[in-house]
Amino acid sequence: xxxxxxxxxxxxxxxxxILFLILFVIFSVGVRGFFTFYNLTNMTQYGVExxxxxxxxxxxxxxxxxGIDLSVGSMLTLxxxxxxxxxxxxxxxxxxxxxxxxxxxxGMGCVNGILVSYLRILPLIVTLASLYIYxxxxxxxxxxxxxxxxxxxVSNFPENFYFVGQFRVGGIPFxxxxxxxxxxxxxxxxxxxxxxxxxxxxVGSNExxxxxxxxxxxxxxxxVYTLAGLLSALSGWIITSRxxxxxxxxxxxxxxxxxxxxxxxxxxxxxGEGTIGGVVLGVAIITLLYNGMQLAGIHQIWQLGSLxxxxxxxxxxxxxxxxxxxx
Amino acid sequence: MRKYGIFxxxxxxxxxxxxxxxxxxxKIAFVPKLIGIPYFNAMEEGGKKxxxxxxxxxxxxxxxxxxxxxxxxxxxxxxxxGVDAIAVAPNDPAAITPVLKKAKEKGIVVMTSDTDGAExxxxxxxxxxxxxxxxxxxxxxxxxxxxxEGEFAIVSCGPTAWNLNTWILYELQRLANYPKMKLVTIRYxxxxxxxxxxxxxxxxxxxPNLKGVIGQCSTSAPGVAEAIEQAGKSGQIVATGLSVPxxxxxxxxxxxxxxxxxxxxxxxxxxxVWAAKYLLDxxxxxxxxxxxxxxxxxxxxxIAKDRMLVLGPPKVFDASNIDDFMFx
Numbered sequence: 001x002x003x004x005x006x007x008x009x010x011x012x013x014x015x016x017x018i019l020f021l022i023l024f025v026i027f028s029v030g031v032r033g034f035f036t037f038y039n040l041t042n043m044t045q046y047g048v049e050x051x052x053x054x055x056x057x058x059x060x061x062x063x064x065x066x067g068i069d070l071s072v073g074s075m076l077t078l079x080x081x082x083x084x085x086x087x088x089x090x091x092x093x094x095x096x097x098x099x100x101x102x103x104x105x106x107g108m109g110c111v112n113g114i115l116v117s118y119l120r121i122l123p124l125i126v127t128l129a130s131l132y133i134y135x136x137x138x139x140x141x142x143x144x145x146x147x148x149x150x151x152x153x154v155s156n157f158p159e160n161f162y163f164v165g166q167f168r169v170g171g172i173p174f175x176x177x178x179x180x181x182x183x184x185x186x187x188x189x190x191x192x193x194x195x196x197x198x199x200x201x202x203v204g205s206n207e208x209x210x211x212x213x214x215x216x217x218x219x220x221x222x223x224v225y226t227l228a229g230l231l232s233a234l235s236g237w238i239i240t241s242r243x244x245x246x247x248x249x250x251x252x253x254x255x256x257x258x259x260x261x262x263x264x265x266x267x268x269x270x271x272g273e274g275t276i277g278g279v280v281l282g283v284a285i286i287t288l289l290y291n292g293m294q295l296a297g298i299h300q301i302w303q304l305g306s307l308x309x310x311x312x313x314x315x316x317x318x319x320x321x322x323x324x325x326x327x
Numbered sequence: 328m329r330k331y332g333i334f335x336x337x338x339x340x341x342x343x344x345x346x347x348x349x350x351x352x353x354k355i356a357f358v359p360k361l362i363g364i365p366y367f368n369a370m371e372e373g374g375k376k377x378x379x380x381x382x383x384x385x386x387x388x389x390x391x392x393x394x395x396x397x398x399x400x401x402x403x404x405x406x407x408x409g410v411d412a413i414a415v416a417p418n419d420p421a422a423i424t425p426v427l428k429k430a431k432e433k434g435i436v437v438m439t440s441d442t443d444g445a446e447x448x449x450x451x452x453x454x455x456x457x458x459x460x461x462x463x464x465x466x467x468x469x470x471x472x473x474x475x476e477g478e479f480a481i482v483s484c485g486p487t488a489w490n491l492n493t494w495i496l497y498e499l500q501r502l503a504n505y506p507k508m509k510l511v512t513i514r515y516x517x518x519x520x521x522x523x524x525x526x527x528x529x530x531x532x533x534x535p536n537l538k539g540v541i542g543q544c545s546t547s548a549p550g551v552a553e554a555i556e557q558a559g560k561s562g563q564i565v566a567t568g569l570s571v572p573x574x575x576x577x578x579x580x581x582x583x584x585x586x587x588x589x590x591x592x593x594x595x596x597x598x599x600v601w602a603a604k605y606l607l608d609x610x611x612x613x614x615x616x617x618x619x620x621x622x623x624x625x626x627x628x629x630i631a632k633d634r635m636l637v638l639g640p641p642k643v644f645d646a647s648n649i650d651d652f653m654f655x
Contacts, residue, residue, distance in 0.1 A: 032408070039407050046400055150487050155421030166425055243396055245422035250396055294404040300362055300391050 008321070012266035015318060016281040023285065027292035034295050037171060045165075045173040045242065047287035048180045049076070051280070052235040053258035054265070055187060056228035058279045060123070061262060063224045064204035064271025065217075070127040071112060072232045073254035074134035077247075079105045079236030081141040084154035084246020087161060089144065094161045102233045108134055109229015113222035131255065135248075142248040153247040165242030175238045183231070188276050200224065205272025257307060261286055264311045285310065354410040355603040356386040357440065357596070358401055360418050361393045365573060366592055367416075369655040370441065373596025373623075380622050381604045386410060395419045402426045412436035412603035414453065420444030436606045440599040441592075450606060451634050453599045455590040456641040458490070462497025464641045465567065465588050466505075469539050472565040472585040476507035477538030480530050482523055482551050482568075484544040486515045491543050494569070498541065511537070516547050523550020524557070531558045542568030548587060552578035572644055572652040579649050586645040592655055594623040595638055602636055612636065 008014050028035035053072045060069040079101045086097035108130070115126040142151035167174040191197035202210040203220045211217055240246045265282030267274030286307060293303050357374050359367035371387045378385030386405070390397035395418045403426050405413055413430055417423035417439060424445040431437045431448055439445065440453040469479060481498070483491050495513065502508060511534050516523040523546060531537060531554065540555075542548025548568030552575070555564050561583045569588050578584040601620050605612075614631035625639025644652060 036407075042403070042407065049396075150485065152487075153419060153421075155419070162425070239396060243399055243419070243422040244425050245395065245419050247395060247419065247422075252392075252394070290400075291404065294388075294401060295408055297386065297388070297408075300388060300401075304391055 005321075010322075012318070013275060013278050013281060015314070016265065016278060016285065019314060020281055020285050020288065023288050023292065027288065027295075031292055031296045034292055039291070039295070041168075041171045041173070043287055043291040044176045046290065047283050048173070048175050049235045049239045049242075050254060050257055050261065050286070051180060051283040052183065052231045052238075053254055054261035054279055054283055055183065055276070056231040057255075057258045057262040058265070058267050058274060058276065059187075059200070059224040059231075060228050061259075061267050061269060062200055062204045062271055062274055063221050064207060065116075065123065065221065067116075067123050067204070067221070067224070067271055068127065068259065068269075069112065069123070069225065069228045070255050071108070071130040071134055072228060072235075072258055073251040074131045074138065075105055075108050075229055075232035076236040076239065076251040076254060077249075078108065078134045078138040078141065079233040080240040080246045080250060081138045081154075081248055083237060083240055084157075085141055087158070088154035088156045088246065094158060098237055101237060102230065105229045105233020105236065106226055107229070109226040109232070110222070112229065113225030116225060117218040117221035139248045142246075151248045153245050155245045157241075157244060162241055162244060165238050165240070166244075175242070179234060179238065183234070184276065184280055191276055196220075196223070201272055203272075257286075260307055260311055264314060353383040353412065353604060353607050354386060354408070355383050355412045355600050355607075356388065356405045356410045356414065357599055358398060358405070358413065358415045359387075359389040360398070360416050360442070362387075362389045362391060365655040366571065369592035370596030370599070372654075373593035373598075374600045375596075376593075377597040377600035377604075377622055381601065383600065383604055385600055390418075393418045395422050399423065399426045402430065406430050406433055406435065410435065411607055412438065414438040414440045414599045414603060415444070416441040417444035420446075424448060436603055438599065438603060438606075441595060449634070451602055451612065451636055453595065453602055454635050454637045455592075455595050456639070457637055458493045459497045459500075461569070461588065461641050462494045463501045464643065465494065465541060465569065466498045466501035468567045468586045468588060468643060469541055469565075470505045470508060472567060473508065473539040475505050478509050478511045478534060478536050479539035479541065480511050480534065480537060481513045481541045481543060482526055482530070482547045483513060483515050484518050484523075484547050488544070495543065508539075516550065518544065518546050520546045520550045520553070523547040524554045527551040527554030528558060531555070531560060531564070537564055539565050539567070542566060542570065544568075545570040545574065548584075549574040549578065552583045555583050556581065571655050572649050573655060575644070576649050576653060579644070579646055586643050588641050588643055590638060590642050591624070591652070594625060597622045598627055598636065598638055 008018060033039055056072050057069060060067045082104050083097050083101035086092040086100060087094050112126055112130055115121050116123050139151045144152040164175050169177055199215045199220050202215055203217050207217055239250060261282045262279055263269060265279035289306055290303060374385050374387060388401055398418050402413060402415060406429060413435055415423055427437050427445045427448050437449050438451050438453060439449050441455060443452045481495060483495060514526045516526045540551045542551040548570035552566040555561055555566055566584050567587050575584055575587050598620060612629040614629060617626040617628045620627060627639060628637050
């Protein structure tokens with residue numbers, strides 16, 4: 001009995017898994033319409049966009065050196081606008097437009113990475129600046145000359161553009177099966193089985209030691225910021241397809257939610273600590289929580305605070321249990 | 328284990344006891360652009376009143392900011408909840424389409440209210456007032472305040488706002504009825520009260536014979552009135568326009584604004600729920616027919632070619648009635 005208790009307390013993932021199961025049981029018993037195949041598959045689509053951003057935050061925070069990326073929401077917005085304008089206004093082929101949009105995301109992430117790792121500017125400052133710059137670029141891209149100097153959303157997409165955000169395979173949203181799950185698997189492989197993972201954790205937990213053992217700290221950091229750009233770009237593509245509209249105001253405030261989910265998932269804000277499983281559980285808990293609360297008809301103003309409450313509550317409970325164990 | 332067994336039985340009994348009550352009533356949901364602003368609070372109040380009068384369950388839920396993605400998610404979860412009718416004031420008329428299509432496929436009555444969207448899918452659009460009637464009424468109110476003569480200006484907001492430009496078009500059409508009135512300029516001040524004040528102060532200097540002004544949106548109408556008072560021109564220049572009572576009361580009381588135009592959002596909320604119930608009961612709207620709706624002060628009219636139910640003529644607010652509408 002004692003050892004199980006210890007494990008729960010020490011293993012963040014197990015702790016989150018139990019939290020997830022408790023919420024799941026409460027909603028299944030107490031909320032009508034929650035425990036149905038339709039709802040359980042349908043709600044997964046709402047975890048994908050934030051989930052990809054949370055994974056981006058995880059990579060960046062893991063790399064240490066004050067690693068954080070405040071620009072993920074803005075990168076999402078700019079990629080969404082690039083794809084939208086290329087398809088909807090320039091009439092470009094959708095596949096080509098999506099590739100250009102994703103390359104744009106890679107480029108933006110790469111710029112962040114260069115500023116952080118080669119010019120050695122603090123990540124907080126770099127990405128705070130790029131948050132505003134990318135957002136402003138998104139507004140500029142959105143300007144439609146036919147309507148004067150004002151940014152306008154783009155909504156005239158061909159039907160085949162919607163497959164990634166609106167199609168289902170056996171009831172499960174396409175983007176969950178063919179983008180989110182593969183991304184999780186690839187990142188798992190990269191972090192747990194590949195040398196890159198060892199480098200990343202090494203750089204994050206002790207920069208000097210990593211440097212002395214021959215790891216290129218700058219290159220590792222450049223890679224993670226670029227990957228963050230890529231993940232944000234995927235997220236921007238998916239949300240545009242899902243809501244059938246490219247808007248310069250989507251993605252607003254997503255960066256904070258993404259950081260919160262990463263931290264909830266057990267990523268140490270100082271770097272070097274955290275697992276992909278924990279972050280995926282964090283995404284699952286938040287998706288479940290939003291869905292269950294909405295179905296229960298709980299007022300939206302409470303949902304806004306629930307993310308913060310779960311974060312503080314889970315960390316507090318974890319520490320409380322840790323402290324008790326010592327006696 | 329037995330304890331849990333009893334617990335489960337209690338829950339099952341509880342659900343069984345309450346489910347017939349829930350099933351008996353229609354569930355009608357309204358999703359505003361955002362919650363927590365006076366205008367939509369007023370619509371909620373009307374919806375609640377209608378739900379009481381018509382014996383239906385009214386669900387009012389929406390995003391806390393005008394968030395397009397969140398609004399879609401909320402509508403999707405209402406579908407999961409199994410509501411009978413969903414009315415939306417969409418933040419993005421195109422983006423709301425896929426989820427409303429899904430609702431319709433599930434047999435839910437789908438409506439838009441306050442703002443239109445998904446025109447091909449929705450069953451009906453509950454419209455606060457017709458564009459032409461709004462434009463005509465604003466022009467008539469200005470003409471009355473100016474004794475039908477003199478120079479006037481229009482201070483609009485976003486230069487590309489489709490609804491504002493349409494209203495201006497109809498105002499100019501109506502101007503033909505008032506040959507002694509002359510429009511000197513149209514200026515734009517974004518959705519910003521301070522900017523409207525600055526624009527109006529410039530106009531007062533540029534056009535010394537100015538006798539009237541129209542503030543075309545809810546921020547420019549109080550803005551131009553404030554500018555007139557700051558410049559000490561109250562009594563020489565009158566302001567009117569489209570805005571909400573809470574922002575205009577000060578200028579109505581001081582006399583700078585004789586009257587201004589909007590509609591009653593409480594009635595709009597009431598009519599939304601009423602129309603949902605009407606359709607759920609299996610009724611069809613008839614073209615051109617005016618409907619008696621007991622809870623509201625106007626007689627809504629149906630226009631079949633647009634599948635649109637119009638609340639009525641726009642409402643004129645002045646010193647005689649403004650105190651009754653200070654809640655929005």
